[in-house]
Amino acid sequence: MNLSGHDYYSERSNPGVGLARTGTLIRAARREAWAEGATVLLFDNGDSLQGAPLDHHILSTPTDRHPLLKSFGVLGYDAIGLGNHDFDFGLDRLNAVLRAAPCPAICSNLELPGTQAAWHDRLVIERETLSQGRHHTLRVGVLSVLPPQTLRWNAHVLPDHMRASDILCAVRRTARQLKREGCQIVVALAHTGLGPSTHRPNLENALIPLCSLGEIDAVIAGHTHLLLPDPSGTDHAQVDPVRGRVHGKPVVMPGSAGSHLGIIDLELRADGAGGWDCADNRVELRPVAMRGPVGRLTELAPEAPDILRAIAGSHAATRRRMQExxxxxxxxxxxxxxxxxxxxxxxxxxxxxxxxxxxxxxxxxxxxxxxxxxxxxxxxxxxxxxxxxxxxxxxxxxxxxxxxxxxxxxxxxxxxxxxxxxxxxxxxxxxxxxRVRSGTTEGPLANRDxxxxxxxxxxxxxxxxxxxxxxxxxxxxxxxxxxxxxxxxxxxxxxxxxxxxxxxxxxxxxxxxxxxxxxxxxxxxxxxxxxxxxxxxxxxxxxxxxxxxxxxxLPVPWRFVPLPGTQVTLRTGPGARDHLDDLAGLFLADDGLDAAGFARLRIGL
Known part of the structure; x- marks a missing residue:
């Protein structure tokens, strides 16, 4: 839950995160779309309710309205999809937060038998729009899914009678219901990432098989904190990383912590029979900051003042607590x-x-x-x-x-x-x-995935x-x-x-x-x-x-088996340069920063 760009751990600003910065991009994109006469919908895709020291202040003042929800209200969100971490503080706390939300919350693959949950399994949004000189009513169906493992990961704070469905089964079932309810377009808020190409029951990362379903028109993905579109590519045959498509469907995955705004632009044409055809689509990521040649972040989106005002009380209280x-x-x-x-x-x-x-x-x-x-x-x-x-x-x-x-x-x-x-x-x-080949002098120490x-x-x-x-x-x-x-x-x-x-x-x-x-x-x-x-x-x-x-x-727990003449690259933070004495016997050379701003330290095994 990075609402501002303030880093509570280091007491300094981080230009690369924060909903206050994303909010500036949201408003700019909205103005562009309205200037073209387009209909605009704004969604969140989960894991927004926790993840920063701000959590503790919110938990200790449960009668206050959640600052994230204040921010969503300021920005005019249409729906909130739930992610696995939104359940980290238990069901009672989540229900209390969502009941004060400015827009509906959705989760299509978690059930609470016999209990009134504060979220819906699906949502229908109606918008009046103009096409070919005529006014039409556009019905957009929205569903949301998260990893079914959520119940296991949070078993210590969730009731035993909760039930989780397989992502693909829930999407297919809910999308068909939305179609029966007259929705011409169905959007999936899929808190799941790229994983296996074929479906297996209860996949955590089920994005690729999900996008093969014909009932879905557009997908907002997440969970793994990756980016899509991403020109650096992927080895999945079903994924077009440059255009942001999976099985031909438009998909956006906007990183984490408010680092990017994801945009899916659908060009719809009325088919004359009450339906719509998707003539074209475009997927785009807009970052709140950009890295320069030496990895330094430069702000691209200033923080929205009204968001900062909405969270000011919680932000100040959190900073005071962090200084104790x-x-x-x-x-x-x-x-x-x-x-x-x-x-x-x-x-x-x-x-x-x-x-x-x-x-x-x-x-x-x-x-x-x-x-x-x-x-x-x-x-x-x-x-x-x-x-x-x-x-x-x-x-x-x-x-x-x-x-x-x-x-x-x-x-x-x-x-x-x-x-x-x-x-x-x-x-x-x-x-x-x-895996390192003994005697090699290049290659990474760790698997990035x-x-x-x-x-x-x-x-x-x-x-x-x-x-x-x-x-x-x-x-x-x-x-x-x-x-x-x-x-x-x-x-x-x-x-x-x-x-x-x-x-x-x-x-x-x-x-x-x-x-x-x-x-x-x-x-x-x-x-x-x-x-x-x-x-x-x-x-x-x-x-x-x-x-x-x-x-x-305590004994030093582990070390590498000696591999004479073998060198690898440790990818770490630039701050590591102040602690090179801790690499005694391992450190060989500083190879500078990579394009993402990580220090590349060559070490010997």
Whole structure:
């Protein structure tokens, strides 16, 4: 939920995000369309209600109208599609927010049997329009779908009687109903991304098979934070990345955090029989900022003053809260090198998790078992851009630093796993690394398509990773047949980990609920815990006294298997240049910034 361009973690402006900037583009596009006599509809495609420190202020003042909805009202939105993260704070909170919305909310593949939900399964919008000198009534049907995995990811805050439908089945069913209700055009707000070309039940990213349905005329996609159109291309045969078409259908995917305005321009002609033909279409992305030759962002859209006024109270309260003291640190904490070197910020979160679960093991089957903690980087660049890294300097800490280190609203979970499952857990994480040919001197360290938040580092054991070996798992968690995998020499306290050895691992609700497809966790035994927010636990850990280097207390978890003469490129934030001492023994050269503004550091394996 980036309503303005203010970065609450760093206390500086980010010209590349914010609905206040997108709002300026919306108004310009609307004026252009009206000048041509066009009908204009404005939609949001989900995951708008959370994702920034503004969330906490909103949760603590539930009687206030949500600042996002104020902004939607100012801009004149016609409908809101729901995304999976909109359910992160539970059903009661979501219903309360949506009941004050200035426009209808839609979700076509989640049901609440016997309960009145605050969203609709579909929407019909009527507009009077002029075609060939005659006035006509245009009926536009709107549906919205999200990943059916939403119920599993948020199982800890959603009721058991909620039901999720397969995306394709829900789209086909709802689109046909809209057609029966007289809709000449059907728009899908599809909170789903590019994935498999053929349909399988309950796909998370079902955009390609969805676009093959004849009942759909236009699609607004999302969920994966990618861009479409995107001249850099895609390897999907059914996708035209330049024109923004999938199976010939116009599709727009406008990034994330208000980075782009997506526009689909449909040229409709009345067919004389009460219907409409789509004679042509055009798909366009308009960015709020542009990167220059050295990766620097330049603002293209100033922030809309009326949006800033609408959110001013919530914005000011959030900034005040973010400045509240939280402790001190004697060492800098950052995530620039999470994929190649010891990360103190992850280790600090791991310590907080392990400390929190130990009292709840007494008197249980887990008492006396070794306690470990799994933590993945929360801010790792990727699709969020080169400024999206944790970067906390040594010295006084405030709440904004805590949020920078752990921005998610995850809760603590604990499981008992075997040594064999532990190894599989690490093998799944190691899929992040691109396969490296031993002796090569170029190539990326990490797979760009592998989310960094699925790179779990398990503290309390040690191991080596061999990136020259093939990965053991596909991204969906399916095991790749053959090969030894990438994990070598897995040990605890210097002794090899045996397959039947048992451990307690502290993790989070997202991972245990199936996030990231870590199938090893299906073989785990959960230990009951009260509801404990990991961000709160981290704040408590900081309050214990000045933070020192966690690796004075914990073993460094992992390193690469030595591959003499092998070099790879680490793609990280420009701020990494202030911490090159942390790459001792690995750093070889700084190869400058790429076109997206990421620093390219050559490291030796």
């Amino acid at each position: 003291p939280a402790g001190r640190s004697r060492v800098p904490l950052h995530s620039y090198f999470s994929f190649c070197a010891p990360d103190r910020s992850l280790a600090l979160v791991a310590e907080a998790q392990m400390r929190a679960i130990r009292p709840y093991l007494n008197g249980t089957r887990a008492e006396g078992l070794p306690v470990l903690a799994a933590v993945a980087p929360a801010k790792f660049g990727g699709r969020a851009g080169p400024m999206s890294y944790s970067d906390v300097p040594a010295g006084a800490l405030s709440r904004r630093h805590v949020a920078d280190l752990y921005p998610f609203a995850n809760e603590l979970r604990a499981v008992i796993v075997t040594g064999a499952a532990l190894c599989d857990w690490l093998e799944m994480s190691a899929g992040l690394f691109a 592998w989310p960094g938040f699925n790179f779990d580092v398990i503290h309390g054991v040690t191991w080596q990773v061999d990136p020259s070996a093939p990965a053991a798992f596909f991204p969906d968690g399916t095991r790749i047949k053959g090969g030894p995998g990438r994990i070598r020499d897995l040990r605890r306290c210097g002794e090899p980990v045996e397959p039947d050895q048992r451990f307690v691992v502290a993790t989070n609700n997202y991972r245990l609920n199936g996030g990231g497809h870590f199938r090893a966790l299906a073989r785990s035994e959960e230990i009951p815990l009260p509801r404990l927010g990991i961000g709160d636990l981290l704040q408590r850990e900081l309050g214990r006294g000045p933070v020192t280097d966690p690796f004075l207390r």
